[in-house]
Amino acid sequence: MHLDPAYNLARWITQNEAVARDAVQEACIQSFRGFDQMQGPNARAWFLAIVRNSCLDQLRKLRQRGAEDEYDDELHGAALASGDSRSMSPEDIAASASDARWLRACIDGLPREYREIIMLRELEEMSYKEIGAIVDVPIGTVMSRLSRARDLLQQRMLAARKRARS
């Protein structure tokens, strides 16, 4: 029930399969230990908050060891270049976003805060309140961050198109 969302969230946040797995495993143990402190009726939001923290812990550990994964610009660039159009009308957005690889590459290029909020909103379809609980920010911040994330994503999609054209 909640393991799939957890795994997906971890992959979006860490952008690394192995790290995501470690983070989910760790989060499961933590949630098991803290099960009696589960707050509120929303088990999914409670669990995803633990998963997110676990991901951030894993990333912190990696940075300390100086082994942070290099951002593979070439790979992303190549994927990004596969789009093809002139401007971003709603029809264009719909057409280009149907290319899952291309779309994922666009989202992958966003900073972590924006990746996770888009994932929680569009993939998990969570409410602002739930997202606020998971990301640990007030609802107003969820609103402005999501808005910014969508602006950036749209810009990236447009830039990718331009690059493909030139």
Add this chain to the structure above:
Amino acid sequence: MNCTMALRMLDAYIDHELDAATSAEMAQHVVACAECSALRSQRVAMQTALRATLVREPAPASLRAAVLRDIREADARRATRAPRPPRSGSSWARAWQMMLLGASTAVAGAIGGWWFAQPQGLDGIPEYVVTRHVASLSPEGPRIDVASSDRHSVKPWFQGRVDFAPVVRDLSAQGFELVGGRLDRIGDRQAAAVVYRLRGHAINVFSWRVKGHDVEPDRSVTLRGFNVETWNEADMDFAAVSDAEGAELKRFVAAYRGS
């Protein structure tokens, strides 16, 4: 409502996060303002596309297995640390598992085997089944709420009393006489008990609805001289119990399951 405000609230608007009054004001503005209307269309197109394209990938089976192994170990440690925890080790793990893995039958089956291996085990469904069976017996015969050898009387009786349709078969050709049905409980679940008789031996078949499974598939145990057979189907668990011989009960279960 002016454009500055509208832009600030555009995302909350398409996400249906605005209160009704503000949302109505937004709707009015968007109809009147071509620029905001265009932005709204873009946003909606993006959201629709994202939701259509981004699919949740299932967690790999190996991760699922690793998680279950971790929890088993953590649960064992928990049990040693606290001899009498508020929720006993395995039912704790069970509750957690329900929360996390919920509907996954395959995993529930795998972990189910482990619960039963636990000493404090789900306080043993077979043990519970035997207790309910014994409680239903009296010198006059098994206690029943609806007495009938006609399955068309017994099955409808459960309508409105349990939220599933229990299996009631006419097994007289195989030597099992339908006696009737009864409302019962297995743990905190409401169960249907269908009662048969074989040469003076009462057979109770309990069935109840589950999310993850409570019982191991196709297991036979003998407790206090009673034989218990458990099995499960899609979202139902079953347990048959009787003082009839093990082989006879197996034959009964095969007939009852229609195999």
